[in-house]
Amino acid sequence: MRKVAIVGVGSTEFGELWDKSFRSIFLSAGLSALEDVGIGGKEIEAIYVGNMSGGKFIDQEHIAALIADHSGLAEFGIPAVRVENADASGGSAFRQAYMAVASGIHDIVIAAGIEKVTDANDPMEVLSTAIDQEWERFIGADLPAIYAIIARLHMHRFGTKEEDMAMVAVKNHRNAVHNPRAQFRKEISVEDVMGSPYVAEPLKVLDCAPLSDGASAVILASEEVAKKLCDDPVYIDACTQASDYFSIQNRRDILTFDAVVRASRKAYKIAGIEPKDVDVAEIHDSFTITEILAYEDLGFAKKGEGANLIREGETEIGGKIPVNTSGGLKACGHAVGATGIRQIVDLVLQLRCEAGKRQVNAEKALALNIGGSGATAVVTILSR
Amino acid sequence: MVPRFWRKIKYRYDVVASYCENCGNYYYPQREICPKCRRKGKIKDAKICDEGRVLSYTILDGKCIALVELENGTKMLTEVCGKVEIGSKVRKAFRRYGEESEDGIIYYGTKFVPIESDKKQKA
Amino acid sequence: MIGIVSYGTYIPRFRIRVDEIARIWNEDANAIKQSLGIFEKSVPDVDEDTATMAVEASREALARAKIDPKKIGAIFVGSESHPYAVKPTATIVGEALGVGNYYFCADLEFACKAATAGIQICHAMVKSGMIDYGLAIGSDVAQAKPGDALEYAAGAGAVAILIGKDPIAVIEATVSYTSDTPDFWRRDLQPYPSHGGRFTGSPAYFRHIVNAVRKLMEDHGYTAKDFDYAVFHQPNAKFPQRVASMLGFSEEKIAEGLLVRVIGNTYSASSLMGLCSILDKAKPGQRILLASFGSGAGSDAFAIYVTEKILDFPRNAQVWEKAKNGVYIDYGLYLKNRRMIR
Numbered sequence: 001m002r003k004v005a006i007v008g009v010g011s012t013e014f015g016e017l018w019d020k021s022f023r024s025i026f027l028s029a030g031l032s033a034l035e036d037v038g039i040g041g042k043e044i045e046a047i048y049v050g051n052m053s054g055g056k057f058i059d060q061e062h063i064a065a066l067i068a069d070h071s072g073l074a075e076f077g078i079p080a081v082r083v084e085n086a087d088a089s090g091g092s093a094f095r096q097a098y099m100a101v102a103s104g105i106h107d108i109v110i111a112a113g114i115e116k117v118t119d120a121n122d123p124m125e126v127l128s129t130a131i132d133q134e135w136e137r138f139i140g141a142d143l144p145a146i147y148a149i150i151a152r153l154h155m156h157r158f159g160t161k162e163e164d165m166a167m168v169a170v171k172n173h174r175n176a177v178h179n180p181r182a183q184f185r186k187e188i189s190v191e192d193v194m195g196s197p198y199v200a201e202p203l204k205v206l207d208c209a210p211l212s213d214g215a216s217a218v219i220l221a222s223e224e225v226a227k228k229l230c231d232d233p234v235y236i237d238a239c240t241q242a243s244d245y246f247s248i249q250n251r252r253d254i255l256t257f258d259a260v261v262r263a264s265r266k267a268y269k270i271a272g273i274e275p276k277d278v279d280v281a282e283i284h285d286s287f288t289i290t291e292i293l294a295y296e297d298l299g300f301a302k303k304g305e306g307a308n309l310i311r312e313g314e315t316e317i318g319g320k321i322p323v324n325t326s327g328g329l330k331a332c333g334h335a336v337g338a339t340g341i342r343q344i345v346d347l348v349l350q351l352r353c354e355a356g357k358r359q360v361n362a363e364k365a366l367a368l369n370i371g372g373s374g375a376t377a378v379v380t381i382l383s384r
Numbered sequence: 385m386v387p388r389f390w391r392k393i394k395y396r397y398d399v400v401a402s403y404c405e406n407c408g409n410y411y412y413p414q415r416e417i418c419p420k421c422r423r424k425g426k427i428k429d430a431k432i433c434d435e436g437r438v439l440s441y442t443i444l445d446g447k448c449i450a451l452v453e454l455e456n457g458t459k460m461l462t463e464v465c466g467k468v469e470i471g472s473k474v475r476k477a478f479r480r481y482g483e484e485s486e487d488g489i490i491y492y493g494t495k496f497v498p499i500e501s502d503k504k505q506k507a
Numbered sequence: 508m509i510g511i512v513s514y515g516t517y518i519p520r521f522r523i524r525v526d527e528i529a530r531i532w533n534e535d536a537n538a539i540k541q542s543l544g545i546f547e548k549s550v551p552d553v554d555e556d557t558a559t560m561a562v563e564a565s566r567e568a569l570a571r572a573k574i575d576p577k578k579i580g581a582i583f584v585g586s587e588s589h590p591y592a593v594k595p596t597a598t599i600v601g602e603a604l605g606v607g608n609y610y611f612c613a614d615l616e617f618a619c620k621a622a623t624a625g626i627q628i629c630h631a632m633v634k635s636g637m638i639d640y641g642l643a644i645g646s647d648v649a650q651a652k653p654g655d656a657l658e659y660a661a662g663a664g665a666v667a668i669l670i671g672k673d674p675i676a677v678i679e680a681t682v683s684y685t686s687d688t689p690d691f692w693r694r695d696l697q698p699y700p701s702h703g704g705r706f707t708g709s710p711a712y713f714r715h716i717v718n719a720v721r722k723l724m725e726d727h728g729y730t731a732k733d734f735d736y737a738v739f740h741q742p743n744a745k746f747p748q749r750v751a752s753m754l755g756f757s758e759e760k761i762a763e764g765l766l767v768r769v770i771g772n773t774y775s776a777s778s779l780m781g782l783c784s785i786l787d788k789a790k791p792g793q794r795i796l797l798a799s800f801g802s803g804a805g806s807d808a809f810a811i812y813v814t815e816k817i818l819d820f821p822r823n824a825q826v827w828e829k830a831k832n833g834v835y836i837d838y839g840l841y842l843k844n845r846r847m848i849r
């Protein structure tokens with residue numbers, strides 16, 4: 001296994017990009033990543049693209065080839081593959097790209113994520129295909145309902161409050177103010193969250209990440225190639241993935257995402273670090289409770305004590321472990337299949353000290369990308 | 385979607401789980417391989433108890449979606465008709481879940497209802 | 508001895524008061540209560556229908572009988588509100604009960620008497636040795652056009668009667684009286700039934716019940732005195748009271764079974780719901796007269812004799828208990844629950 005580095009990153013803004021098509025969103029993310037590393041594109045040996053549901057959102061499958069074509073790379077006949085793992089598609093595509101380079105099969109590849117959701121009538125319905133259609137969706141549950149059930153039990157068992165969850169949204173909105181690509185660059189208050197209507201009790205509108213259009217791309221290269229291309233490569237110390245029982249009905253304990261626990265423990269081991277060594281993290285806050293659960297499952301807090309981190313400001317910029325300095329899914333936007341790549345882009349900016357007003361002092365960065373209600377988790381650890 | 389619904393009728397109309405004769409574990413919903421014993425496992429259908437307790441729940445579009453823990457520890461995501469809290473006792477009920485369309489088939493299945501006597505005892 | 512081996516009932520939990528319906532249509536609630544003898548009626552939840560109620564009633568009957576569902580050889584569901592016009596309700600019941608696949612099965616329709624016809628069929632099948640047990644079910648979410656006089660009465664409920672040998676109540680005799688009398692009907696593809704107003708009275712309800720019961724008594728040598736209880740189809744409270752007096756039964760003998768006052772007319776389940784409430788109280792050695800009525804028209808009369816076996820039979824929760832345990836809703840919710848607005 002070779003060392004792999006990220007040499008270029010690019011991302012569109014996230015949000016309701018009414019005037020931009022699937023193709024143009026992808027192109028703009030890809031081109032900005034190429035521009036970032038200063039290459040033309042024909043150096044790229046393979047394309048890995050995370051996308052949850054081209055089929056349902058825009059009636060288009062076979063999108064990897066489409067993307068290869070529209071980015072002009074079909075000209076060179078390079079392989080392109082789409083990776084689908086619900087909203088962990090981006091993270092999963094990144095991992096495939098990482099393995100391709102680490103194994104020596106390719107020297108330089110592009111890992112991208114894209115979702116165009118606003119062309120669909122009911123994007124949340126599409127996102128809810130990430131849960132069990134026969135046994136969860138059939139009985140009327142959707143993705144927010146599953147997280148709401150988890151949230152209520154967390155409140156009941158550990159005393160987590162709706163206000164604690166609200167504080168996650170407040171923090172992430174505050175961070176997004178300084179992110180030029182974020183969907184909601186506007187501060188909100190705990191009262192705003194508490195006053196927003198219930199989506200699925202106890203989760204309210206402002207506890208839920210929006211569904212957004214957007215695309216992100218990163219260029220990965222072997223250490224040797226990376227050193228030739230740039231002088232500030234960001235290294236991938238570990239990129240792991242784990243699965244859990246698909247439905248919460250079969251989980252040992254619905255308050256623990258075993259996939260997150262497993263992927264992160266393995267990643268820490270490979271990277272040779274402990275949770276306390278993580279300086280900055282991008283965590284999949286599809287719902288505010290998801291971020292609190294992740295604090296616990298990633299080992300930032302003990303089980304049941306996740307809310308303490310947000311109460312005590314530990315995950316704010318300036319805190320012990322800043323989380324979602326980008327604004328997270330909640331405020332930067334959740335472009336489903338793009339999210340896992342977008343997290344990497346933002347961490348690379350932090351490690352390169354290019355995060356502007358959001359900048360924190362970081363050596364080690366961690367990304368957690370979750371699929372659906374936790375059946376898939378991808379953890380990536382990066383370092384300068 | 386008719387065949388997809390029809391195939392699972394047995395498991396929807398009643399609380400029929402999978403039981404592994406090798407390890408004694410119950411699984412709901414039904415599955416074809418025991419995750420604990422894998423190829424050594426022996427899975428068969430088993431009707432399980434009619435009553436359980438609400439482990440957690442949410443209210444979605446006015447409906448109560450709950451994770452119910454049945455007496456043998458099996459957990460089941462289901463709709464509960466009526467007001468409940470965490471810990472409320474519920475029993476199974478045969479209800480409509482929906483329909484394919486106005487002229488399509490009707491989806492019947494198992495929901496749960498609060499056990500009235502349990503409520504009275506608490507009051 | 509062949510007869511009722513077990514029974515189960517289901518009454519949905521919601522109720523609407525006659526006053527609430529009258530409020531919507533600017534009618535005199537007291538006059539309606541006076542003339543119909545109905546005060547409130549049962550309303551199903553939005554996710555309940557004839558099939559779901561049939562399953563619930565059947566599950567109670569089976570649990571009380573403590574028999575293996577696979578022993579049931581026949582299922583007949585009588586209703587005039589089958590969820591499908593084509594595709595049986597009875598197969599849904601059979602599947603939900605886990606009866607297996609080798610059983611005789613059909614949906615029956617004869618207005619409000621289809622379920623008593625089902626009892627007669629099951630009785631004959633057990634008697635002939637074709638089956639060991641037969642399940643006859645009456646289940647209806649009674650249909651009535653909003654604003655029609657029927658709306659005050661059209662209730663919802665289900666009864667499942669398990670027929671077999673060694674019963675808690677023997678079916679001693681049964682007689683039917685049938686004629687072609689269009690007193691009440693619903694044309695194909697029409698959502699609500701139509702009726703002949705006062706024509707539903709003497710040429711229909713009274714003529715058929717009286718003739719069926721008189722023939723039963725004549726053929727088998729009973730008089731009204733031989734019966735401890737009587738129960739008749741209950742489109743309202745007045746008709747059964749009048750037919751009882753025509754046949755020589757006192758008010759007391761029909762009082763126990765007169766559920767229409769609080770749950771309305773449950774159509775196919777109506778007379779059987781009354782029968783079950785009587786069985787809830789009945790003692791060994793008592794005899795019950797049951798006479799259903801189905802528009803179109805016909806009446807099935809039965810002489811039912813309670814045996815010692817009823818003493819060990821689990822009879823809780825009792826029908827009256829279920830009938831009285833309602834949650835009141837307003838007319839808007841009633842329309843929603845009945846899926847008349849979506």
Ligand SMILES: [Zn+2]
Pocket residue numbers: 404405406407408409418419420421422425426
């Ligand atoms: Zn096993």
